[in-house]
Amino acid sequence: MAPRNSTSWDAGRFLKTLAYFDVIPLFSCLQRLFKGQTQHPINSPTGAKRMGxxxxxxxxxxxxxxxxxxxxxxxxxxxxxxxxxxxxxxxxxxxxxxxxxxxxxxxxxxxxxxxxxxxxxxxxxxxxxxxxxxxxxxxxxxxxxxxxxxxxxxxxxxxETTFFDFTYPSTSLKELWGAVDDVVMGGVSQSEVHLSDSSALFVGNVSTANSGGFASIRTRNFSSAIALGNYQGIKLRVKGDGNRYKFLLRTEEKWDGVAYSHSFATVSDQWMDIEIPFSALVPVFRAKTVPNDGPIDPNRICSCQFMLSKFEYDGALNPQFTPGPFQLEIASVKAYGGxxxxxxxxxxxxxxxxxxxxxxxxxxxxxxxxxxxxxxxxxxxxxxxxxxxxxxxxxxxxxxxxxxxxxxxxxxxxxxxxxxxxxxxxx
Missing domain, CATH: 3.40.50.720 (NAD(P)-binding Rossmann-like Domain)
Incomplete structure (x- = not known):
């Protein structure tokens, strides 16, 4: 008998997530073969040599x-x-x-x-x-x-220069982003990204069942690291729902490696420009800070991620977190201060x-x-x-x-x- 507070875990969605991000290369290869794809879709927003x-x-x-x-x-x-x-x-x-x-x-x-x-x-x-x-x-x-x-x-x-322009939806954007939810750790939260005519919608339902409590969308690894050393940080244009979200950058291609995170609050139904200096990004591993990793290397950006989590860092709770339906609308991600x-x-x-x-x-x-x-x-x-x-x-x-x-x-x-x-x- 399942514990009273547990909810059925979706093993199929777990495998689908790992396949989408090539965590299981052979499974991903077979999946593309059955879909008639001869190669992996282009997985870099800019070819990773220049931005803009x-x-x-x-x-x-x-x-x-x-x-x-x-x-x-x-x-x-x-x-x-x-x-x-x-x-x-x-x-x-x-x-x-x-x-x-x-x-x-x-x-x-x-x-x-x-x-x-x-x-x-x-x-x-x-x-x-x-x-x-x-x-x-x-x-x-x-x-x-x-x-x-x-x-x-x-x-x-x-x-400023553009990292992602969601006001101009394209096939490459759709192929680049996918959901990474707490199903990878036994949870039941669900999210997805929808591209509208003028923005990307990060939407879903976040649940604390099965000791879970996070939902996210993440890019596949870029084909080559993107160099942003000439810029001061990242600028987001978003419209939230009152929840406090996280934006993360990764400087290595590991699936479950260190990421550099910054939390930002939103005001319900209000467009906001959020500037995140590279110096404000905190190295984390599974929501625990890793101070020994030092500051981010902005010349080696391999992927990025938006997340809603019940946790802030090091066991502290997110002060603006509400389980249930959520929505974060994203117009653009840019580098600023160049x-x-x-x-x-x-x-x-x-x-x-x-x-x-x-x-x-x-x-x-x-x-x-x-x-x-x-x-x-x-x-x-x-x-x-x-x-x-x-x-x-x-x-x-x-x-x-x-x-x-x-x-x-x-x-x-x-x-x-x-x-x-x-x-x-x-x-």
């Missing part, structure tokens, strides 16, 4: 295609702005994250369409042709103006062959350059010249289309080039 969400306007142009490929190779989350879905899929592939909008039509560039973004690269068709620059066709001023005005409300604050990086990379065509290619010569500025400068958005302008137009004894590095695309991606991670103009000649 980048919008590429003009993604189907020759330059735009090169830029998209390099951003993805660097690990960025890329959203490609395309004129229509079929053309975008044909040129960029069926797996690309496409946004159908027209930069000439401001009403198509809504906050809901764009989602939260960290940077924009504008690659207009008129800037480059396969044979080189069409110097007689400068970039369209109103296109740039429309794009900058639409992006300004959804751009991250300078010094350097100011370029957030608008504009490709511009030189308006005069006599330009000295410097920022001080205002006569060489095109209208789109002036607009970007006056927008207040941290930017880098890459002004392009035909190599045949360079006069006098001034020289520019002559670059290929591939070189220009690589340069545009590299400047996104270089604080020293924000609000600067870089001149390049192209064959």
């Amino acid at each position: 969400v980048v919008l590429v306007a003009g993604a189907t142009s020759a330059l735009g295609q090169q830029v998209v490929q390099r951003l993805l190779a660097q690990g960025y989350q890329v959203r490609s702005l395309v004129p229509n879905l079929s053309q975008g899929q044909e040129i960029l592939g069926g797996e690309a994250d496409l946004i159908v909008a027209d930069v000439t039509q401001p009403d198509t560039l809504t906050s809901k369409t764009l989602g939260s973004i960290d940077a924009i690269l504008y690659c207009p068709d008129t800037a480059l042709l396969s044979a080189g620059i069409n110097a007689q066709s400068p970039t369209a001023f109103f296109d740039v103006q429309n794009l900058a005005q639409a992006a300004a409300p959804v751009l991250s604050q300078p010094g 350097p100011t990086l370029p957030q608008f990379v504009l490709f511009s065509v030189a308006t005069s062959p006599q330009s000295d290619h410097s920022e001080s010569d205002s006569t060489s500025f095109s209208e789109d350059e002036e607009w970007v400068r006056s927008s207040g958005i941290p930017h880098t302008i890459i002004r392009l010249h035909q190599s045949t137009e360079i006069t006098g004894d001034r020289s520019l590095e002559v670059a290929s289309l591939e070189d220009i695309a690589e340069l545009s991606v590299q400047v996104l991670a270089q604080p020293e080039v924000y609000n600067r103009t870089l001149a390049r000649a192209i064959n």
Whole structure:
């Protein structure tokens, strides 16, 4: 006979949890085989090399295609702005994250369409042709103006970069997060994560039966550790139910290893921005502090987790815990306190062959350059010249289309080039 205070334990859910997080590799492999999956789903939010969400306007142009490929190779989350879905899929592939909008039509560039973004690269068709620059066709001023005005409300604050943007649901987000509840320790709490149009919902029912009392959602291990050493901490945008939750980061790939935790209170039905300095994260193992482990290494983030638990730390009870149904709505997870990086990379065509290619010569500025400068958005302008137009004894590095695309991606991670103009000649 079962003890009076016990509740039936779900062994099937226990095995399913272990399989989802590859704790039982052979079982996970067989499960994928029966589902027709040939490999593990992509399990990193950013490829784990770079963080951030980048919008590429003009993604189907020759330059735009090169830029998209390099951003993805660097690990960025890329959203490609395309004129229509079929053309975008044909040129960029069926797996690309496409946004159908027209930069000439401001009403198509809504906050809901764009989602939260960290940077924009504008690659207009008129800037480059396969044979080189069409110097007689400068970039369209109103296109740039429309794009900058639409992006300004959804751009991250300078010094912030996006870890997870739940305002823009995607298949990769859905495949990355799973539930880890007290069923792994004999409990009966249950939780799950739902992606809505504008947020993620961490919902469920937490029970103290069978000496349990926690529910959580956790990411699979990222394919490579994410480096956040240039940032001060993590910023959450959440709406809770009055419970006190935990946010945890892990710096090792062990299933049951040390995590770095911070507790935060919520106010029922109220959006809150929670800043968690890395210095405030406490090393814990099964809700017990492990002071000998020292501070977190922010350059080695392997996974993260949200949790509701009846316990705080070292046997103390959570002062704002209520068993039963719960809900935590999550809009985003960002890193904050980093350097100011370029957030608008504009490709511009030189308006005069006599330009000295410097920022001080205002006569060489095109209208789109002036607009970007006056927008207040941290930017880098890459002004392009035909190599045949360079006069006098001034020289520019002559670059290929591939070189220009690589340069545009590299400047996104270089604080020293924000609000600067870089001149390049192209064959």
